[in-house]
Amino acid sequence: MRVSRAVRRGAVAVVILAGLAACSSDKGGGTAVPEPSAAQPPPAATSEVTPSVQEPGPLPAAPYTVTSGRLTGDTGRARYDVTVPRIEGGNPAVAAEFNESVEAALQDQVHFPGDQRFTLEGREAFARVGGRVVSGLLVTSWNADPPGAHPTPLVATVVVGTDDAQPITLSALFPDLRAGLNRLSEESARLLPATAAGPEFEREGIEPTELNFANWLPTPAGMEIHFSDYQVGPHAIGLVVITVPWDRLADVIAPELLEVVRS
Numbered sequence: 001m002r003v004s005r006a007v008r009r010g011a012v013a014v015v016i017l018a019g020l021a022a023c024s025s026d027k028g029g030g031t032a033v034p035e036p037s038a039a040q041p042p043p044a045a046t047s048e049v050t051p052s053v054q055e056p057g058p059l060p061a062a063p064y065t066v067t068s069g070r071l072t073g074d075t076g077r078a079r080y081d082v083t084v085p086r087i088e089g090g091n092p093a094v095a096a097e098f099n100e101s102v103e104a105a106l107q108d109q110v111h112f113p114g115d116q117r118f119t120l121e122g123r124e125a126f127a128r129v130g131g132r133v134v135s136g137l138l139v140t141s142w143n144a145d146p147p148g149a150h151p152t153p154l155v156a157t158v159v160v161g162t163d164d165a166q167p168i169t170l171s172a173l174f175p176d177l178r179a180g181l182n183r184l185s186e187e188s189a190r191l192l193p194a195t196a197a198g199p200e201f202e203r204e205g206i207e208p209t210e211l212n213f214a215n216w217l218p219t220p221a222g223m224e225i226h227f228s229d230y231q232v233g234p235h236a237i238g239l240v241v242i243t244v245p246w247d248r249l250a251d252v253i254a255p256e257l258l259e260v261v262r263s
Contacts (some may be wrong), residue, residue: 014201066129078111081122085127134162137217170216183248215227221260223246
């Protein structure tokens with residue numbers, strides 16, 4: 001017989017666990033006793049698990065918002081009152097670059113060559129937000145002071161990439177600038193006959209120079225080129241605009257910028 005003892009809550013209890021081996025008697029009889037019950041396993045250890053807290057990731061960039069601003073002044077030679085396009089939100093560096101570039105474009109118009117006094121008023125202003133680019137157009141009305149025969153529209157465009165907050169110039173867009181300008185000249189000759197300029201458009205206005213194609217905007221459809229007053233025809237036809245499809249320019253545009261400007 002085997003005896004074990006356990007102490008619980010201060011009371012002592014003796015539990016007899018007996019096992020009798022099989023044996024024989026003279027009478028061949030035997031007494032069986034119950035098998036010992038299995039010992040109760042100790043309670044499983046428990047531990048308190050504190051759920052992990054996931055740190056919040058960076059907030060998504062705020063979207064860009066197109067707004068406008070009014071700029072006025074008098075240089076002594078030029079008086080101006082112009083509404084300009086502006087960009088807010090998004091990457092502050094992109095918004096700042098765009099807004100500063102628009103103001104610089106206006107100042108170029110305020111300091112129009114010559115010594116005649118004039119006034120400058122807003123005529124058209126808008127901005128466009130693409131997937132990876134923001135762009136804007138500013139058209140003002142130049143008028144001699146005292147007034148002359150008719151006002152003259154002045155055109156300016158701004159294009160800024162949102163990846164690096166840098167202006168996208170023609171020299172950046174075309175790795176081989178000469179090849180890019182030649183293509184723009186060829187495409188202009190193809191498209192202008194269908195515009196108000198007609199087949200007799202002014203050929204000098206599409207010579208492959210940076211000045212002739214300085215005013216352009218990126219759109220999903222293509223490169224939108226804005227010609228200045230008198231550039232491809234008389235004042236009476238108004239400002240002429242053409243759009244060169246991107247697939248006509250794909251082989252001369254920097255590959256890393258093609259998806260940017262067409263976004």
